[in-house]
Amino acid sequence: MKLKITVLFLMFCFVTAVIKADDVVLPDGMIALTGEDVQVTAVQIMNRATATKPIAKISDKVIFTASTEAYGEEIWVSDLTKLGTKMIKDINPGTSSSNPKWLTAVGDLVYFVASTDDLGEELWVTDGTSDGTKIVKDIYIGATGSTPFGLTAFGNKLLFFAMDEESEFLPVIDPEKPEKWLWITDGTVEGTERIGDTPTIESSYGGQHGQIVPCGERAFFPGYDLINNESLWITDGTKEGTKIVKNINPRPSTGTFATASGAINWLTNVNDKLLVFRAETVSEVTGTIDVGNEIWISDGTAEGTKWIGFDFAKGEVNGVPRQTQFALSKSFGDTLFFRADDGVHGVEACIFDISKPIVEGVNPRMFYDINHWNNDPSRPSWAGQFTIFKNHLYINANGSYFLPESENPDQERATGQSLWRAPLSLDTCLYQAQIWEMEIFPGNNGDGCDWFTEVNGKLFFSALNMANNKELWVIKDTDIAPELVVDLPENGLPCQLTAIGTDLVFVSAGNKVLYKYATGSSSGIKNQKVGKESVLIYPNPASDIVKVNTNQEIGALEIYSMNGILLKSVLNQSEITVSEYSHGIYFLKIVFQNDNVHYSKFSVK
Numbered sequence: 001m002k003l004k005i006t007v008l009f010l011m012f013c014f015v016t017a018v019i020k021a022d023d024v025v026l027p028d029g030m031i032a033l034t035g036e037d038v039q040v041t042a043v044q045i046m047n048r049a050t051a052t053k054p055i056a057k058i059s060d061k062v063i064f065t066a067s068t069e070a071y072g073e074e075i076w077v078s079d080l081t082k083l084g085t086k087m088i089k090d091i092n093p094g095t096s097s098s099n100p101k102w103l104t105a106v107g108d109l110v111y112f113v114a115s116t117d118d119l120g121e122e123l124w125v126t127d128g129t130s131d132g133t134k135i136v137k138d139i140y141i142g143a144t145g146s147t148p149f150g151l152t153a154f155g156n157k158l159l160f161f162a163m164d165e166e167s168e169f170l171p172v173i174d175p176e177k178p179e180k181w182l183w184i185t186d187g188t189v190e191g192t193e194r195i196g197d198t199p200t201i202e203s204s205y206g207g208q209h210g211q212i213v214p215c216g217e218r219a220f221f222p223g224y225d226l227i228n229n230e231s232l233w234i235t236d237g238t239k240e241g242t243k244i245v246k247n248i249n250p251r252p253s254t255g256t257f258a259t260a261s262g263a264i265n266w267l268t269n270v271n272d273k274l275l276v277f278r279a280e281t282v283s284e285v286t287g288t289i290d291v292g293n294e295i296w297i298s299d300g301t302a303e304g305t306k307w308i309g310f311d312f313a314k315g316e317v318n319g320v321p322r323q324t325q326f327a328l329s330k331s332f333g334d335t336l337f338f339r340a341d342d343g344v345h346g347v348e349a350c351i352f353d354i355s356k357p358i359v360e361g362v363n364p365r366m367f368y369d370i371n372h373w374n375n376d377p378s379r380p381s382w383a384g385q386f387t388i389f390k391n392h393l394y395i396n397a398n399g400s401y402f403l404p405e406s407e408n409p410d411q412e413r414a415t416g417q418s419l420w421r422a423p424l425s426l427d428t429c430l431y432q433a434q435i436w437e438m439e440i441f442p443g444n445n446g447d448g449c450d451w452f453t454e455v456n457g458k459l460f461f462s463a464l465n466m467a468n469n470k471e472l473w474v475i476k477d478t479d480i481a482p483e484l485v486v487d488l489p490e491n492g493l494p495c496q497l498t499a500i501g502t503d504l505v506f507v508s509a510g511n512k513v514l515y516k517y518a519t520g521s522s523s524g525i526k527n528q529k530v531g532k533e534s535v536l537i538y539p540n541p542a543s544d545i546v547k548v549n550t551n552q553e554i555g556a557l558e559i560y561s562m563n564g565i566l567l568k569s570v571l572n573q574s575e576i577t578v579s580e581y582s583h584g585i586y587f588l589k590i591v592f593q594n595d596n597v598h599y600s601k602f603s604v605k
Contacts, residue, residue, distance in 0.1 A: 029517055029520070030485075030486060030515060030516070030518070032515055033078050033081075033513075034066065034513050034514045035082075037069070039067040040065075041064070041065040041066060041067065041512075042496065042507040042512060044495040044509055047207060047208050048207060048208060048209055052101040053065055053101055053103075055505070056104060056105040057500055058105050058109065060079065061078060061079050062077070063075065063077055063105075064076050065101070065103070066512075070095065071087060071095065074087050074088070074089065074097065074098055075091065075098070075126060077126075078516075080503055089126075089133045091124070098114040099114065099115050100112045101114075102150075102151045104151040107156055108127060109127055110126050111151055111160075111187075113148050113149070113151070115145065117143065118143055119142075119143065120144050120145020121146065121147045121148070122139060122140075122146055123139065123146070123160065123192075125187050136185055140163055140168075145163075147162065147163055148160045148162040149180065150211040152211075154184070154214055157185060158185050158186075159212050163180045164181075167179045172198060172199055172226065179199040180199060180202070181196050182200075182221070182235065184237050196235065198223035200212075200221050201222050205265065208329070209269065215272055215274070215300070216300070219234070220277075221234075221235070226258065227247075228258075229249065229261045230248075230262045230264060231264070232262065232277075232279075232305060245305050246298075247259060247262075248285075248296070249282055249285075250285070262280055263279060265277065265279075265293075266338075268331060269331065270335075271331060271334050271354070273354060274297050274298070276329065276336055277295075278293050278295055279307075286307065291311040292321030294307055295312050295326050295340075297354075310358075311343075313325070313340065313342060313343050314344075315343045322341060323341070325341045327384075328383070328385070334353055334355040337349065338386075342365070342366045345366050345378065346371065347381065348366045348368070348371070349367055349386075349395055349397065350365060351364060352364035368426060370383060370395075370398075371398055374412070380398075381397040381398050382417065384396050385452060391423070391424050391478075392478055393422045394459070395422065397418070397420045399415050399429075413433075414444040416441070416444050416445045417446035418440065418447040419431075419447060419449045420432070421435060432481075436480075436481035437481075438482075438536060440464070441463070441465050441540070442539050443538075443539050445464070447464045450463075451494065451497040454499065455503070455519050456519040456520060459475040460474050461475075461497070462494040462497070463482075466603045468603070469491055470494070471484060471487050471488060472492065488511060490510050494509075502519050503518055504517040535548065535550045536548070536549040537588060541605040543578075545577050545579075546576055547574060549574075550590075552592045552594065553592060553594070554573065554591070557569065557570050557575075557591075559581075560586065560589060567581070583604055586602055586604065
């Protein structure tokens with residue numbers, strides 16, 4: 001009896017060790033660049049106007065922020081080796097953090113904002129070395145700090161907003177609230193100067209491209225003055241060239257400003273030719289009626305700054321004009337993809353080709369009604385994350401679809417916010433199950449795909465394959481289904497995906513680690529592939545039965561708790577009941593008759 005207990009104990013230890021090792025073992029070519037004593041700052045937000053903690057690349061290095069007990073949160077560098085991953089400088093000496101943020105690359109330099117006890121928050125710059133890391137200028141003398149934001153590369157210089165004594169004590173918008181005005185720098189004290197006397201939108205701004213958007217040899221931003229309220233401004237990097245382009249909303253107003261606000265948002269550079277944005281459009285502009293927040297364009301001149309000429313989002317909602325909801329815009333050459341409400345199809349995927357004439361219903365237009373659940377075209381898909389890869393447009397959208405070749409061809413199915421794909425002809429848009437006969441997160445569960453980044457001819461992205469388990473995925477080619485690259489411990493939450501040559505660098509927001517993946521390596525996640533087919537575990541999450549779809553002969557299925565305890569096993573079956581288990585995450589061990597073994601996480605709801 002004692003021998004049997006000992007054997008069982010050793011088997012338990014072995015299984016626990018295997019599961020834990022498999023849970024953290026990385027695929028070939030992937031390494032953790034930071035150690036257990038380092039907590040890399042991870043921000044999953046993709047909106048440049050609010051994502052304070054991005055990573056920035058210069059040459060073959062990445063600059064990022066991380067925390068340690070000894071130094072707090074400081075600025076770090078990695079040459080993509082463990083030995084070359086280190087803190088650059090203890091900017092705020094001791095355990096106190098300098099809280100670096102707004103990392104922005106300009107040539108071989110990275111600008112950022114950091115805080116010290118004696119200077120407050122000011123603009124800093126680094127070339128990746130300690131000696132080359134310094135404050136650019138003490139803009140607001142003393143410990144108050146100029147608290148810069150909106151850092152934007154502009155040629156070989158940097159545009160940003162910051163507070164000085166004048167903008168603090170003579171604000172434009174509200175006499176009780178200090179402001180930050182427009183500055184430019186070449187990285188030197190002498191070359192750092194204020195070039196504007198207007199603030200911009202600092203909060204509640206949907207600027208995936210930032211508050212300042214370069215376009216050709218100028219940069220646009222929403223600005224304010226007492227006559228024009230919030231309108232479109234432009235700068236060429238000089239004081240003389242920083243000015244209002246046009247009063248977007250000339251309707252008379254009472255109070256602080258002479259006219260009403262333009263309600264500008266989502267400024268987007270299209271091929272360095274034209275700025276596209278959304279703004280409030282009133283009868284004083286249309287010549288007839290108010291049409292609400294609609295699509296505008298600008299070439300940098302007053303005459304070339306105008307509403308597109310027709311009401312994209314027709315109709316009213318509760319007695320007021322329907323808002324177009326133009327957002328999540330992304331350009332490829334002369335083509336702009338965005339999501340918007342056309343008044344018929346809800347918020348859907350749209351296209352605007354600036355090389356072609358503006359024609360109502362033709363350009364710009366909604367190109368595919370992704371969500372038409374129950375024959376209702378007005379249901380929104382909230383499309384976004386537009387990415388072109390190998391002549392296809394990849395989209396994150398919430399839609400509905402049918403599978404004509406399935407057992408229930410007339411059954412309408414829902415996707416949640418998940419991966420869709422359209423050919424560049426835009427004559428259709430298909431859900432992943434229609435393309436590859438698989439789902440990243442099976443059932444009506446959004447996989448939340450985002451951070452699409454092409455590296456070495458492959459498209460990497462972050463997606464959920466079960467509740468609370470967002471991991472790194474890859475699409476290698478149009479006819480190859482998405483594959484899981486790695487399943488990091490707990491919830492991986494990959495973000496800040498960055499291409500450096502043929503290497504992919506990313507941060508795990510789940511375990512606060514910086515990773516490098518050499519994408520030329522052949523193997524993916526350990527045991528993810530068996531023979532020629534991927535192992536598919538579904539439904540996930542499950543409430544009754546978990547099924548396994550594979551072309552290999554199954555010898556056994558075993559369920560383990562997260563601490564490695566065997567809960568149940570069945571022989572020679574492709575499914576196993578889980579209805580008796582409480583809500584949580586478990587391991588499914590699949591033992592094949594050829595002695596291969598595969599582990600997968602699944603959750604019970």
